[in-house]
Amino acid sequence: LNGHYQCAETELNSTEGELFLSEAFKVILEEAVHKATDVKEKVCEWKDPDQLRDVLDLELRDHGETHQQLLQRVRDVAKHSVKTNHPRFFNQLFAGVDYHALTGRLLTETLNTSQYTYEVAPAFVLMEDVVLRKLRSLVGWAEGDGIFCPGGSMSNMYAMNVARYWAFPQAKTQGLWSVPRLAVFTSQESHYSMKKSAAFLGIGTENVYHVKVDESGGMIPEDLEAKIVHAKSQGAVPFFVNATAGSTVQGAFDPLDRIADISESNGMWMHVDAAWGGSVLFSKKHKHLVAGIERANSMTWNPHKMLMAGLQCSVILMRDTTDLLMRCHCANATYLFQQDKFYDISLDTGDKSIQCGRKVDCLKLWLMWKAVGSQGLANRVDMAFANTRYFVEKLKKREGFQLVSEPQFVNVCFWYIPPSLRGKENSADYKDKLAKVAHKSCEIGICVAPIIKERMVKQGSMMVGYQPLDGRVNFFRMVILSPQLTQSDLDFCLDEIERLGRDL
Amino acid sequence: LNGHYQCAETELNSTEGELFLSEAFKVILEEAVHKATDVKEKVCEWKDPDQLRDVLDLELRDHGETHQQLLQRVRDVAKHSVKTNHPRFFNQLFAGVDYHALTGRLLTETLNTSQYTYEVAPAFVLMEDVVLRKLRSLVGWAEGDGIFCPGGSMSNMYAMNVARYWAFPQAKTQGLWSVPRLAVFTSQESHYSMKKSAAFLGIGTENVYHVKVDESGGMIPEDLEAKIVHAKSQGAVPFFVNATAGSTVQGAFDPLDRIADISESNGMWMHVDAAWGGSVLFSKKHKHLVAGIERANSMTWNPHKMLMAGLQCSVILMRDTTDLLMRCHCANATYLFQQDKFYDISLDTGDKSIQCGRKVDCLKLWLMWKAVGSQGLANRVDMAFANTRYFVEKLKKREGFQLVSEPQFVNVCFWYIPPSLRGKENSADYKDKLAKVAHKSCEIGICVAPIIKERMVKQGSMMVGYQPLDGRVNFFRMVILSPQLTQSDLDFCLDEIERLGRDL
């Protein structure tokens, strides 16, 4: 207790530590990069939870382990994780690997700082500013504001909160009791974070009005108008409309210009959830999909999705130039945001956030952007569209596959119709059957898509998601984004679904 | 457009990509680990923002760069970042480097998956469960719930929201208009995330009642009782009390048992913000500081602080066994949380979160824990306390240094009294002078601590924070946590402050 404490044997000195890190990096490179991206390897190595618990020996004990054991653990965790960077991973709205972004991520982790003040994150405070500015310029905003958030759901929440503050600043101090009942508008096919946001912010899920969509999933502006009238008639105050640019399932783009007209004439804040579709802004050819986005007040954009920056990388961008974001969120903690610093304290942007410690999420995007340039990112977007076209054309020509709707984006939603059901599309109980094909090994009927999904995961050959939607029975949602994809990977996808579902 | 798209020249094939990664890793290891932890190197390389912008050439352009240029960028960013893993970084509630945790972080980044379903994160879903369970067992909860959140502020927000749902479930659906005005209680020296939480959740900052603290910063339970009575008399409903275990500035521990009595008798949810102090639970010797914590309903704990797991690593733990967390936050999105999966869907824990994509934050903690064992983590905590004792003893013996209060934890708050002020402690304007020493190079008076801080940062010799608090003028807050610290680093701190402030 007189300070003559010895380092525990388990505390490494830096030489041992660096040696371990280097060895571990080799294992990571081999298992989580090299093999993980090899098309001849599995996308995932399925284990039942009970088996997997055993294999991983997850239990935490009193005593530590040797470096050899730990390296084996790194190998095991990698082996039993899903290879989201594998060319046949089509399961989420992220996939593939960008080696430059990954480098940025490794550097971020190693530097381990927090993005709140210039004092502890000088390079990253300036970098965040440059990246946000550049992203805004793609939207068409010469000025404005923004911040990196831990994911698109959080960015959407930020938007809703800032809009509320803009409409009723007293909500920040006095709470919602000082404000009339608020109404939020978003499409039926918008992301569920709108509901989560309304619940979390104290607005309530029932004050989210779900606007109807057309067949392809885009918001119907006439119904938005009707819903606004309806909400008003119920005594609620419409303050926030969320338009989706690239919906989660169908990849639909809401008609932004029409929605902007309606927002403006109703004095509402217009937010665009472009978490998924925002990256079309890079592409001269495809940015028409978000025409009108510059009229919005804010937008969410996730470079960790289409641009492959790596999780988590999401921004909220704002057109506002009155420091709303700071005014809405600041708490002015004196231990962190001292006012008597020797540098320009407007660089201490952390108080714009609802977080305190905030992970550095800008470096991976910045380094990737430096590496390939805006042009490279544009190519990436164009390539995803072209690959999607290719896949859709192949799919259309193929027996047993049927589009749910014509894709606007890089989500391809389709049913696989097993041989036993083909040609029976017009029979009365066709839809029911598609959902409940009697399968050999099952007494009760199970959906086609879930059976195929189970088989593909257990075999590890590929991963693609499925879901029902608005009366439409389970269909596959293929997401085509990684520039590392080849046509043969896309061909494989169709072949494989057919192979796995042939006997159904 | 027929799919015969070529990869842009900027898209790497895997061989080139892996080569680049390996080279970049060497640079990272050298610049952000080896040099960064070398006591002979600077903690930071200060540049004015304008200079730094030039040096880093942050601008993003149309075209990409060569690998040589990019490696130089990695070097530059590392060079101009603050070395939070340096033994003389005492500026925040995190410091140092744990090589095993860092390995876990590199693997996490490389695997790039999202913690929402067993389907895409099998190993991490199970691992999160084991880690949470083990952390809860240290609290004394054989059962319960919890989740990793992006930082302690978010964990605190989760607690407040879950408490609200527990007290008034209709808030989730109908919003706060269906609920009486709510009141939150927290100490004057609690973390500012309580205010941010109340604002964000729509409760309002004015509905946060700040309870008085004693000299060392601990909540005064009698004042909590008085504030509850006061709030009730104003028509508000007390529903949530936050006790702090390890306050941000002074490191104070609120009296948990007393607060639990008061919470219980008022039917309130008791949360413990142990973001900073929770790690004492590992130590047989020091866990008495949080006696009574098992009576709380929830707690926040940041292993990225004292345990050195790396940012971001924070959990909210709950005693609840009724699935409150899920019920409070779920939105039941069918595209992600399909009900007809082939495995036990209770493993799809993502809907407990307010996020959708959620970074994997458990692996780094798990791997570190595997490496050193609970015993190793306990040693780490004990070592921090012992180092603090050492530092405090030295400080007390030294002329010109004065404790703000006797430390309970590993925060040491003290003034440096420059020679020109010594022995004048009893003069009427002493405090004023301490805050406004006329400095040679300044016309107007500036605080002692800010001047010394500026000098240390510009010289890069060490980093330690300062702040005013509740009428007490700017004092230093030294944070002693890294087991890599030596006594000579602690001696250095005192010498260096003296050297930098001698002429004041």
Ligand SMILES: Cc1ncc(COP(=O)(O)O)c(C=O)c1O
């Ligand atoms: C007591 C306390 N609670 C909560 C937090 C917030 O943690 P985070 O920075 O992870 O949001 C801090 C941060 O320093 C803290 O000291």
Ligand SMILES: Cc1ncc(COP(=O)(O)O)c(C=O)c1O
């Ligand atoms: C349209 C849309 N918005 C928001 C989100 C949420 O993004 P995150 O997963 O980063 O929270 C998603 C996620 O898929 C999305 O598709």
